[in-house]
Every structure is written in C-alpha cells, then in structure tokens.
Amino acid sequence: MTPFPPNPPPVSLRAFRPSDVPFVASIVAEALHEHYDPSLYASLSTEWPDGFLVAADPHEVPIGFLLGVSQVEREARVLMFAVERHHRTLGVGTLLMDAFLERCRLRAFQRVTLEVRVSNATAIRFYTRYRFSVIDLLRAYYSDGENGYQMAVELR
C-alpha cells in the first residue's frame, strides 16, 4: 500500500530483539490491555523470526510491532499488532502491515487471518483497507466476554 507523503515518520523496521521485551510489553498493556509473561515474546519469535516485526524510532526504541505466527500450512496469523498511542495515524501501522504481507507473500502463504474485538472500529477499518473480511463471529472470545471477529485476506 502507498505510504503517506510528504512527512513519513523517521521509523525503521527491524526484527524483534530480546531487549525489546519491556517496550513491546508496555505497548501491549496500553493498546491491547493484556499482560503476558515476558518469556512469551521470545518464544513466539523463534519459529518464524521474520514474522515478528518491530517499528523503532531513531533511538532504536520500539514504537509499534506486529507479531505474526504460522500455525497452519500456507497460512499466517496476526497474533498481536499495535502502535504506541502517540505514534498512531502517522503511517507506522501501514509500514508494519505492508512489510508483514510482503514477507507472507515471499513465503508463498495463501492466507492471513487475525482476530479483532467487534468494538474495535479503528482496527476493523484498517484491516478492511487491506481487504481483510470477516469470516467468523467468535462468541465471548476475549477474557472480558466481548465477541471477536475472525478476519482473513487471501494473498495472491
């Protein structure tokens, strides 16, 4: 997808590093209201390191990330995706999703799936822009009882 000129943020994309854990965990707490054991991030990154993308500021501090896994043959799943609050709507999420989908295509994946809260209109609009569509309603999917949508996009 096209970046947003003329002032793209000074952000670099790179692979996840173990030293990113505190920053990633803080983004997860604020953006996704979840608290995971810190060891989860490193363990999820081992199977497909390229699927864990970090957007870092000029000081190398993570300001957003996308953690994708591949648990089904020829398919990727976005497990977590968030940009730090003060850096949203600047194109960072688009940078991350563009790079992730490119990596999925390089691996010849046919489909990408994800789950999203039904109330998360911002994320649903973002995913719809990438042609993700709702394929299932997941009742009481989240720990607070909220329903989720499963969304998917076919890659070609």
Ligand SMILES: CC(C)(COP(=O)(O)OP(=O)(O)OC[C@H]1O[C@@H](n2cnc3c(N)ncnc32)[C@H](O)[C@@H]1OP(=O)(O)O)[C@@H](O)C(=O)NCCC(=O)NCCS
């Ligand atoms: C969803 C999320 C990751 C998107 O990240 P982001 O960095 O804000 O994404 P972008 O800036 O690339 O795009 C966001 C919107 O801003 C617009 N935008 C981006 N840069 C812009 C610019 N320079 N000028 C004008 N509009 C711009 C995009 O068109 C996009 O619009 P859309 O949502 O209608 O498609 C972010 O909102 C987030 O972290 N939300 C909380 C966590 C969350 O809900 N995660 C998903 C869970 S499933």
